[in-house]
Amino acid sequence: MFRSKSSRETMRQKAKRTEKERLERIKNKEKNRKRPNTVAFRMSDEEKRLFEDRVTMSGLLKQDFIIQSLLFSDVQFRGSNIAIKRIEERLDAIEMNIKSVLKKEELDSVLMEELATIIELTQRKSL
Structure with a gap:
């Protein structure tokens, strides 16, 4: 049995709408997750x-x-020129952030955790 053109259009619109709703539900579900990132x-x-x-x-x-x-x-630090360069770049960024924070008297906890990790790694093996 053949459907009329308007009937086919309605079915396509409905399929599009249901797909859009499905994607929206997935998106909302991801927002509410405690751990939304995948590794x-x-x-x-x-x-x-x-x-x-x-x-x-x-x-x-x-x-x-x-x-x-x-x-x-514990993580073993293997200092290569590339790794050392990345650490230096990150330390420069952290230094700038700390300087700006000293004016505001507020320090980002994520930044502090990153700084502690870098210090821990560099203390285990001198650069």
Whole structure:
């Protein structure tokens, strides 16, 4: 059975509207998430097996295990010219921010955390 042109147009408009509504629902859902950002990386089969074993032994969810591993474990600093240059650039930006903050007497907590991380890394291995 063939549909009239107006009927097809109405169906297209409805499909467009429902797709738009679906995307809007997804967007709103992302806004309300506690952790809206995604981080992805690749592993070899052996690395994945070891990772899965550690997650199982920890009793944590994979997400929580990864976050704790990344944020609360020791990191070895391997100073290369590129890494040192990036740190110097970031320290320059932090210095400018601190100078402007001294005028306002207010310091960004994210900036302080970044500065603490840089100091911790550089104290482990001198540049």
